Amino acid sequence: MAVDPFSSVDPASSGSTDLRGALNRLRLVTGLPLAFAGLVEPGPGQLRISELHGNRTTSLSGLSVHSGNGLGGKAVALARPCCVTDYSSSRQISHEYDAAVAAEGIRSVLAVPIVVRRRVRGVLYGALRAPQPLGDRTVGAAMEAARDMEQALVVRDEARNLLAAARPPEDGSPGAWEEVREAHVALRALAPRIDDPELRQELLQVCGRLAGAATTDTPGPDAPAPPAGPRVALTPRELDVLSCVALGATNATTADRLGLRPETVKGYLRSAMRKLEAHTRLEAVVAARRAGLLP
Structure with missing residues (x-):
């Protein structure tokens, strides 16, 4: 009888180590006081915030963001970076998550989707606690961090496929x-x-x-x-x-x-x-x- 040496292996795990690395690099390059991220879970485009750096509360931890809702949900739906200078008063987004955002004191926010093979797999956020524009340098650094995460997910996908075979x-x-x-x-x-x-x-x-x-x-x-x-x-x-x-x-x-x-x-x-x-x-x-x- 053939043994199955792979029953306990889960190469499609959450990728928390990769997310932490991407957020660390983003904050190091930009000096942003707050950065957070999450991966899209199986199902109809639902994102769950799993990693936070520089947070003062737990209001965003574990938050589920649905496609199209809020800034992150908009980034998921459009598959492109989205930014607002004052989250609570912005007319460019819906406001399902205002309470959690306000509890953390967030005002200016950038959301960059992590896209692998034309599918959004997650979102990286950078934020300020003041209503100030996030410049091109910050946007560029966030997009670079997202690309790093995209490559990490490609490697994970490759590992999953190889393990399956x-x-x-x-x-x-x-x-x-x-x-x-x-x-x-x-x-x-x-x-x-x-x-x-x-x-x-x-x-x-x-x-x-x-x-x-x-x-x-x-x-x-x-x-x-x-x-x-x-x-x-x-x-x-x-x-x-x-x-x-x-x-x-x-x-x-x-x-x-x-x-x-x-x-x-x-x-x-x-x-x-x-x-x-x-x-x-x-x-x-x-x-x-x-x-x-x-x-």
């Missing part, structure tokens, strides 16, 4: 295991791009479970033998390189995929071969699979 095959066919190995390489290459340490660690744990599944399942006559003797300790980059080599990639292709120089790839490969007591690339791959390091 990277399951040990039930039929154990060689072709199916090649797909698993391809997903394993992609996951290892993706992990360093993820800022959220918890999600990054989850991806690496799944990579380890995939490698272990190749030795604990019984995918067929070509399956590697169970690990024997002491486990070889390869560094993360040595495993990255060896994973690419296992798919037949050249040093140049491996370097391009991992963002390394070909000479660096050669160094990691030599080190891995030495630890695995292998004389060729193929021997190194076989030894790594027998040790449960690669699927």
